[in-house]
Amino acid sequence: MKFDKFSCPVCGASLVLEGRTCKCGNGHCFDVARENYVNLNISQKSGEKIGDNKQMIEARRAFLQLGHYQPLADKLADLVGQYCPMGGTILDLGCGYGYYICHIAARHGDSYRYLAADISKEAIKIGGKLDTCIDFCVANSFDLPIPSGSIDVLICVFAPYATDEIYRVLKEDGVAVFVSPAPYHLWELKQAIYGDKAYPKSFSVDFEPLKSVQNLQLDYAFELNSHREIDSLLAMTPYLYTTPKKLLQRLEKIEKMQIRANFDITIVKKLTIRRKIL
């Protein structure tokens, strides 16, 4: 826990940790919370709840702890090893409670610095307690408290983002790794809910001005062995909130399911601007 890679959300100056307070040179102070995180989202009003709530995070955590998305966490750790230079800085943007960044930090240890940001204070509170070698902060993805040109590898798994802001925080030649659902992600769950009306959904995303360097798909099957496990997966998806209850009731009779995980992984780069020598 160093908190020396963030910038002041008020004035943009760098923050340094003194005791349990992050301070900038202009006198703005942000206390490190008991759960080892710092709240740098100044647009959030006191008492206002934004981002995932406690119940959503606990449901997600219950599912992720089953290990069904570990192949994705392993793949991300591989990619970080491939793209991040020794001593580089990694940011998990929209990290949730930090499942993926904790996995990456466990694999690579002292080789890198680890930062994790999410708009949900409830999620960050859990993360800060899990791993103190990761600097967790509450932040707005559209206005990051991160200095320009300071991140070597940014990962963004199923989270909202602003491409301009990612471009700004990346170093030249830095890369961003985006994970999104591929068309057949959770296909059997979709079929169980929507029957014949299920259709593969694909997303097209524009990462300009970042340049695509690699596109991968991760495709495997995992098994859910109880109704509780099926429920915890459902809580990870938008279906729980967007699908009529009548359709969701179709899942109640199912105790066992084999499900396809199908992720699109897009790796993009902030290319070095080659200046002409006159």
Ligand SMILES: [Zn+2]
């Ligand atoms: Zn300041």
